[in-house]
Amino acid sequence: MRLLLLLSLLLLAPQASAQEGGVSAHGVAEPALVPTSRPALVAGEVATPRFRLLYTLASEGTARALAENIEAVRDSFVKVFGRDWPGITEVRIGLGREEYEALALPGGEPPGWAVALAYPSHGIILLEARSLSTPEGPVTLRHELAHVALGQIGGRWPRWFQEGMAQHLTGERIALTHYAAIFRAVAQQRVFEFEDLAQGWPDMRSDVEIAYAQSADFVAYLAATHGAPAMADLLNGVAAGEPFEKAFGMAFHSSLTVEENAWRGGLATRFGWLPLTTSSQLAWMVAPALCVVAYLRRRQQQAARLELMSQEEAAEDAEMERLAREMALREPEPSAEASLVAWPAPATGEPQELQEPQEPQEPQERRELRDEDEARNPHQPKPTLH
Numbered sequence: 040m041r042l043l044l045l046l047s048l049l050l051l052a053p054q055a056s057a058q059e060g061g062v063s064a065h066g067v068a069e070p071a072l073v074p075t076s077r078p079a080l081v082a083g084e085v086a087t088p089r090f091r092l093l094y095t096l097a098s099e100g101t102a103r104a105l106a107e108n109i110e111a112v113r114d115s116f117v118k119v120f121g122r123d124w125p126g127i128t129e130v131r132i133g134l135g136r137e138e139y140e141a142l143a144l145p146g147g148e149p150p151g152w153a154v155a156l157a158y159p160s161h162g163i164i165l166l167e168a169r170s171l172s173t174p175e176g177p178v179t180l181r182h183e184l185a186h187v188a189l190g191q192i193g194g195r196w197p198r199w200f201q202e203g204m205a206q207h208l209t210g211e212r213i214a215l216t217h218y219a220a221i222f223r224a225v226a227q228q229r230v231f232e233f234e235d236l237a238q239g240w241p242d243m244r245s246d247v248e249i250a251y252a253q254s255a256d257f258v259a260y261l262a263a264t265h266g267a268p269a270m271a272d273l274l275n276g277v278a279a280g281e282p283f284e285k286a287f288g289m290a291f292h293s294s295l296t297v298e299e300n301a302w303r304g305g306l307a308t309r310f311g312w313l314p315l316t317t318s319s320q321l322a323w324m325v326a327p328a329l330c331v332v333a334y335l336r337r338r339q340q341q342a343a344r345l346e347l348m349s350q351e352e353a354a355e356d357a358e359m360e361r362l363a364r365e366m367a368l369r370e371p372e373p374s375a376e377a378s379l380v381a382w383p384a385p386a387t388g389e390p391q392e393l394q395e396p397q398e399p400q401e402p403q404e405r406r407e408l409r410d411e412d413e414a415r416n417p418h419q420p421k422p423t424l425h
Contacts, residue, residue, distance in 0.1 A: 077093070078093075078141060078142050080095050080133070080138060080142060081093045081131075081142070083099065084102075085102050085106040087106050087109060088110065089113055089123075089127060089128060090106070090109050090110070090127065090128050091127050091130070092105060092106055092109075092132060093130070093132065094132050095132070095142075097135070097138065098132045098134040098138070098168040101168040101172075102132050102168075105130070105132070109130070109180075112181060113184065116188055116208065120188065120274055121275075122192070122274070122275075122278075124187070124188045124191035124192050125191055126191060127162070128162050128164065128187055129163045129164070130164045130166060131163065131165050131166065132166050132167075132168050132171075133165075133168065135167070135168075135169075136167070139154070139165065139167040142165055143165055144161065144163065149165060154167040154170040155167065155170060155182070156183070157182075157186035157187055158190075159186045159187050159189060159201075161190075162190070164180075164183045166180070166183070178209045178210070181208060182205045182206070182208075182209050183205075185204060185205035186201055186205055189201055189204060189205075192274060192277070192278045193280070194278060194280065194281075195283075196277065196283060197233070197236070197237040197238070198237060198239070198240055199233050199237065199250070199253075199254040200283070202250070202251055202254045203254035203257055203258030206254070206258070207258045207259050207262065216248070217251070217256065218310065220248045220249045220251070220252035220253075221249070221256060221306065221310045222311075223249070224253065225310045225311065230249070230253060230303065231246075231249065231250055232299075233299055236250055236254065256302075257299070261298065269291055270290070272286075272289065273286050273290035273291070276289055276290060
């Protein structure tokens with residue numbers, strides 16, 4: 040039952056994400072390469088060996104804090120690419136939506152859902168200051184840096200490769216939302232052809248989520264199948280001026296079509312029912328939710344058990360009362376005669392009420408004395424007994 044509930048949530052997630060707004064906090068724009076002046080809103084800059092951070096009056100603190108860590112982030116990219124990208128990368132930081140949009144390049148306004156935007160060919164990143172203080176802040180910065188790195192290394196990269204490589208470098212590919220997006224795409228047969236994601240990007244937000252997820256998964260598949268050296272060869276080939284598909288074939292000794300078909304062939308296995316129940320990564324992700332469900336179910340079971348015990352106790356009380364009433368009806372009531380104290384039986388066989396009372400006999404000597412006394416005093420009245 041829980042598995043079916045989770046599957047239904049995964050399949051219905053596109054509508055939810057569309058209502059919440061924004062499937063990604065990142066964006067990419069490529070306005071015309073024309074000289075632009077520094078925005079009037081800029082109050083100053085912080086310089087590092089390979090970065091120039093422009094800030095407003097309200098975002099100066101964020102810019103100075105970022106300057107202490109941004110060089111280390113770039114070094115981590117060099118280890119992955121095997122090379123650094125040329126030039127100084129400019130980072131524009133504004134506080135609030137109004138400042139953030141005011142710092143954008145002409146013709147490269149950020150989408151309403153994005154809190155960060157990269158201009159790869161210009162070597163410029165646009166950031167909203169408060170987004171850097173969120174848990175997703177470091178991921179957002181690394182994502183935009185990946186776009187700039189690819190744009191500065193050279194060549195025009197397919198959009199799917201830019202987004203896939205950026206997510207691969209930041210670790211976004213392990214998100215449960217990506218698994219859910221590809222699961223829905225496989226179940227509904229909505230997996231895009233990468234040829235359709237080379238230059239453009241879908242308009243519907245649910246489709247955008249699928250495009251992000253499958254791009255990240257395909258790049259991760261290429262890296263896992265062919266290894267880091269082959270990925271470096273691809274980057275170097277494009278940087279040397281080779282078309283992407285030619286550099287792809289030379290690096291992987293295979294064509295993009297063959298690799299895409301091999302990747303598609305494993306989707307049903309990796310994103311079907313079996314991975315949903317056996318993937319250790321997914322298990323760790325859904326474990327907290329399952330714990331909450333188990334706790335609530337335990338509470339319901341305890342409440343049901345207490346209710347059952349209460350009903351059984353009430354039934355027992357009613358049965359005892361019924362038995363008591365039945366016993367009371369079966370016992371005879373005591374008669375009035377049985378409640379009287381029995382008198383001793385008369386001395387003769389005649390009824391007691393027919394026998395006359397007998398006066399006690401006076402002793403002979405006392406009677407003679409009384410007679411003599413009466414003879415001497417014949418007129419003395421007898422005492423009256425009361």
